[in-house]
Amino acid sequence: MRNGHADEIGKLVEPGRVHRRVYTDPDLFELEMERIFGRAWLFVGHASQVPQPGDYITTELGRQPVIMVRHRDGSIQVLLNRCTHRGAKVVNERKGHAQRLTCCYHGWSFDTDGKLATVPVPEGCGEGFDKDALGLARAPRVGEYRGFVFASLAAKGPSFEDHIGPMKGNIDDLVDRAPDGELALDAGMHRYVYNGNWKLQVENVLDSYHVPFGHASTVNKQGVQFARREGDQKGATVVEAEKKQTAASWKDRKSFIAGNGHGWTSNTTLDDGKRSSPAFDDYKRVLAEKVGADRAAEILTPRLHNSLIYPNMSIMGLNIHVRVIKPLAVDRTEVNIYPIRLVGAPAAMNFGNIRLLNVTHSAASFVQTDDLESFVRAQKGLQSHLTDWVDISRGLGAEEPDRSINATRGLATHEMVVRAQYKAWVGYMSEAA
């Protein structure tokens, strides 16, 4: 598999099933780091994390350490966090501010656009020493949409517009909720890890089938989940308690795909007419003052639950957040979840969003922890050699075009979205770099 010939890759994915090796084979993981995380458009961070020149965050693209930094000219630079001298990681803090990025080892110092600025004991440099050629490596392509910064580590490939185009409406849906039309990812982050493959998390964000079972412990005897949005008196009805089966309103929810592995699920039915609290009512009033009552009503009518921007990030419309998936090894994954501050919204509304996200998505939350258990058990179960195939066939053939939004529609309890992810996966993986 090391060579990753297209025909070998193709054999791992069939119309309604995938081979368990896509989750368990370390050689395939290496190939994913090269062919998917080494070239796809990946979410890096948000412009609000680096508001001033010199502000930076550090993160990883695949396994490669990077710095996202605001340069003096206002541009956002995505630099490889690796000294061009002897290879040490240059910036070790997760976030901070610096005029120069200085390596701890021999003191090489780089400007915030990556240029090598100073080298200690310069008289030791040979005649051919070319400072201009020794700047920090830069992500060859960087794109930004409404503050969301993406980068590709490959010089060539589909354009940022081709990649992100189908998902712009999903980003707008979130950003437009801010009365000032911008988001701030400045309210900390949740970090969790699990002993499982990264795709288990990616597949889960659009999986509505698992909710009544995987999250049974969050559903009360009446089949209703706890309230998880500011202003809600109760959560979604996911189970019809008397029949002990998935609720009709839950089964009716839709999912959508629009190419490139991306997808989303429709909103979770909640009692929006009754949504009210001092914080929410105040927010609604402020939003209406900014954008008009009709537009505010439109913005506040929920349309989306989760949106996946393949391969490494999702945004949620219910408990608003941005999620970043970071593969560490074939059976180990870290996930970062950023609460979102809606700029211009009353503080109490943002407080409510931040507070309720702890309950749904922290490492100690009511919801995410049962998902993590499912991922860990999937990774353990997939060690079985006697059952090689993973079934993703629900709703196969039942997909239908939704021409109004140029997407393909299916039921949210089906597995169309997973099949779309594997279509993109085969596309990336079949092509040698």
Added chain:
Amino acid sequence: MALAARELAAAGVDRAAFEDFLIHEARLLDERRFRDWMALFADDGTYWVPAVPDQKSPFEEASLFYDDRELMKTRVERLEHPRIHVQTPPSRTAHIVGNVVVEEADAAKGEYVVGSTFIMVEYRDDAQRLFAGRQRHRLRRHGDTFRIVQKRVDLINCDGAFEAMAVPI
């Protein structure tokens, strides 16, 4: 800053009484008596585990836990649910609480702030892990015992990445 013995005497309180209370609280958690543990909290009580060192507010930044009594009740009901997968099998924990100091005493209001250091070892599903840090209890006198107004737990690795955490620390 710890109050000196004579300051405690002046406030009419005994450090050992607070230590006994913290040991009792830890024992309720270790015995998985989550409802009894919740009953130690005042009606306006909160349980807070920050996600960054020196976190100033539970409202402006993400926290690992920030439960008021209502959320605590939902959490405890979930812990009692037969299909809580992340507790199948359940965690077993052992707490050690030490270095107990009374940091503030307001005898007139009957409110006290008690600092301590803790270690919690958790075993579940073939894996054992360690939690450690400082905790601060704001306590309110309640008859001959106390109610917790706030329990704040500052883990030394609070900003690290955690595997799923199901039980309170």
